[in-house]
Amino acid sequence: MEVFEAVRTMLAVRRYQDRPVPEAVLRRILEAGRLTGSAMNTQPWHFIVVGDRETLRRLGALAQTGPYIAQAPLAIVVAVDKSRFAVSDASRAIQSMLLTAWADGVGSNWVGFGGLEEVKALLKIPAKVDVLAILPFGYPVGVVGRGKKQRKPLAAVAHRERYGQPFE
Amino acid sequence: MEVFEAVRTMLAVRRYQDRPVPEAVLRRILEAGRLTGSAMNTQPWHFIVVGDRETLRRLGALAQTGPYIAQAPLAIVVAVDKSRFAVSDASRAIQSMLLTAWADGVGSNWVGFGGLEEVKALLKIPAKVDVLAILPFGYPVGVVGRGKKQRKPLAAVAHRERYGQPFE
Numbered sequence: 001m002e003v004f005e006a007v008r009t010m011l012a013v014r015r016y017q018d019r020p021v022p023e024a025v026l027r028r029i030l031e032a033g034r035l036t037g038s039a040m041n042t043q044p045w046h047f048i049v050v051g052d053r054e055t056l057r058r059l060g061a062l063a064q065t066g067p068y069i070a071q072a073p074l075a076i077v078v079a080v081d082k083s084r085f086a087v088s089d090a091s092r093a094i095q096s097m098l099l100t101a102w103a104d105g106v107g108s109n110w111v112g113f114g115g116l117e118e119v120k121a122l123l124k125i126p127a128k129v130d131v132l133a134i135l136p137f138g139y140p141v142g143v144v145g146r147g148k149k150q151r152k153p154l155a156a157v158a159h160r161e162r163y164g165q166p167f168e
Numbered sequence: 169m170e171v172f173e174a175v176r177t178m179l180a181v182r183r184y185q186d187r188p189v190p191e192a193v194l195r196r197i198l199e200a201g202r203l204t205g206s207a208m209n210t211q212p213w214h215f216i217v218v219g220d221r222e223t224l225r226r227l228g229a230l231a232q233t234g235p236y237i238a239q240a241p242l243a244i245v246v247a248v249d250k251s252r253f254a255v256s257d258a259s260r261a262i263q264s265m266l267l268t269a270w271a272d273g274v275g276s277n278w279v280g281f282g283g284l285e286e287v288k289a290l291l292k293i294p295a296k297v298d299v300l301a302i303l304p305f306g307y308p309v310g311v312v313g314r315g316k317k318q319r320k321p322l323a324a325v326a327h328r329e330r331y332g333q334p335f336e
Contacts, residue, residue, distance in 0.1 A: 003174045003271035007200045007264045030326050030335070032175045034319055036263070039281070043320050048327045049335055079331070085281065088300075091259035095204070096175045099267070103171035113207070113253065125331040132256075151202055152211050158198050159216045163247070163293045167198070167217055 013107025181275025
């Protein structure tokens with residue numbers, strides 16, 4: 001799938017088929033994260049691949065906005081070093097991973113920002129790193145309404161030459 | 169270009185041909201940012217498109233790590249609302265834009281984290297938003313060494329089931 005087509009059509013997927021994500025697809029997703037650029041090439045990220053059913057169930061119970069993680073065949077927990085640009089860098093790596101998965105027909109969604117401290121204990125993540133996101137992965141159930149998105153119009157977010165001059 | 173191929177080959181480009189980026193390509197890059205997902209769909213980003221030569225020159229002078237902005241035919245300054253997830257969300261949008269540009273043969277690099285306060289005055293950016301990055305865009309000078317990257321090996325960044333068990 002072409003890059004822009006993937007960006008244009010990618011949507012959050014919260015229901016997954018009972019079908020494993022092949023190891024080759026998983027490896028490509030991880031490679032996409034690993035190969036992403038970062039500030040001063042620090043690569044301040046850690047990807048914890050979770051396929052164990054009981055661990056997935058517990059992740060779903062801990063993540064306040066992501067109970068559906070419990071039904072996913074796979075999740076990647078993204079943790080970051082406590083450095084200045086780590087959140088930006090890892091967010092870029094996450095976007096690379098989500099787009100790569102989507103191009104292979106695999107859906108996901110960024111789950112984060114609540115209950116993530118308990119996730120550290122569950123996965124033996126050391127104190128020196130923070131959990132940024134949990135990314136469940138799986139083949140979508142049903143037809144995904146590709147590209148139907150609610151977004152602000154371009155003129156509301158893009159400006160020409162200076163802020164406040166809408167880009168039409 | 170396929171998504172993973174774009175992720176795998178994309179490199180920082182800091183020297184640009186004296187050749188404009190077509191309006192259609194620019195619009196696709198902006199659309200890629202606009203259509204990116206964000207926490208609770210808040211879309212906390214602003215894209216300021218700069219093509220004016222004098223403004224580009226001044227951006228290059230202000231950005232401590234990006235003097236080459238002065239030679240680019242185009243730059244997009246990315247600003248974010250002062251909200252909790254805005255840096256993550258805008259970093260994802262930036263990755264979508266960089267990959268979309270790269271698939272069209274256009275190179276860029278994330279310039280940020282120094283001198284950005286002065287950029288706000290130059291571009292009339294209000295106090296309520298922060299500048300996150302300046303993205304110069306242009307066709308690369310010379311052959312870009314596609315895919316030759318220095319990255320940690322997979323086993324150093326990927327773990328299986330819990331932190332500290334290398335993914336081999």
